[in-house]
Amino acid sequence: MNVKNALIVYTMPRTREEKSALGLVKKILKKNGIKFGAANRDRLKKPQLKNKELVVAVGGDGTFLRAAHFIDRQMLFGVNSDIKNKEGFFMKSNKKNFESKFKKIIEGKAAIKKLPRLEASLNGRKIETLALNEFFIGSKKSYHAAKYTINAGSKKERQKSSGILVTTPSGSYAWAKSCYGRTLPLGSENFQFLVREPYEGQVFKNYRLKHKILGKTQKIKITSEMLDGILIADSVGKEYSFKNGSKATINLSGKHLNAVWT
Numbered sequence: 001m002n003v004k005n006a007l008i009v010y011t012m013p014r015t016r017e018e019k020s021a022l023g024l025v026k027k028i029l030k031k032n033g034i035k036f037g038a039a040n041r042d043r044l045k046k047p048q049l050k051n052k053e054l055v056v057a058v059g060g061d062g063t064f065l066r067a068a069h070f071i072d073r074q075m076l077f078g079v080n081s082d083i084k085n086k087e088g089f090f091m092k093s094n095k096k097n098f099e100s101k102f103k104k105i106i107e108g109k110a111a112i113k114k115l116p117r118l119e120a121s122l123n124g125r126k127i128e129t130l131a132l133n134e135f136f137i138g139s140k141k142s143y144h145a146a147k148y149t150i151n152a153g154s155k156k157e158r159q160k161s162s163g164i165l166v167t168t169p170s171g172s173y174a175w176a177k178s179c180y181g182r183t184l185p186l187g188s189e190n191f192q193f194l195v196r197e198p199y200e201g202q203v204f205k206n207y208r209l210k211h212k213i214l215g216k217t218q219k220i221k222i223t224s225e226m227l228d229g230i231l232i233a234d235s236v237g238k239e240y241s242f243k244n245g246s247k248a249t250i251n252l253s254g255k256h257l258n259a260v261w262t
Contacts, residue, residue: 006036009067011059021081060086065234077260113261119253131233133171138163147225160204162197219251
């Protein structure tokens with residue numbers, strides 16, 4: 001790939017190891033004659049990606065996910081800044097092998113995986129943020145119950161729980177996995193939803209829609225009965241208000257993410 005301009009998106013380094021990793025990435029880009037800018041993930045703006053062919057996320061998976069929210073057609077390459085302390089599911093490089101893997105990118109030999117993303121509409125208006133892992137719908141305060149009506153396929157159900165996760169295939173290996181969701185192959189064209197800690201008593205009971213895998217053309221619809229409900233992408237995006245009466249529709253987006261997977 002002909003990389004002329006790149007953007008480094010980083011988590012503010014807190015340790016010597018993290019500082020060293022960020023410094024190395026800058027050094028290798030400079031060594032290869034790549035023009036680049038650098039942006040703290042917490043202050044990232046879409047105009048900063050203009051005319052950039054490559055975005056390098058330096059940190060952990062949260063940094064990768066945050067960068068993905070601003071990416072359209074650029075490639076995204078993850079560099080784990082501390083392999084002893086960060087999981088790095090998306091981070092296919094680290095300080096030891098970054099130079100050799102970056103060489104594959106500029107030589108056009110890197111494997112690129114097209115990762116599906118989810119899109120959501122709130123009250124009929126599509127929100128800007130796409131989710132690479134999942135959308136969470138629930139109470140803003142985790143100790144408040146989430147109440148809502150869920151509509152998936154031909155079934156509709158009123159529920160009370162700790163919230164709902166709607167996940168992509170890559171997201172099935174993250175938060176949803178810890179909630180006993182089913183993992184999907186990364187190449188799958190399906191997505192899924194999972195109800196967290198469903199509460200069943202005298203009024204709310206006999207749930208049929210706790211978990212379901214949906215096809216690429218299907219949608220899930222949720223109507224809020226919460227006073228403090230929110231919808232958020234990947235736990236690092238903007239919190240959208242999802243109060244009583246709000247309606248959300250979530251489905252797979254046609255805009256996949258080009259992730260370096262080598």
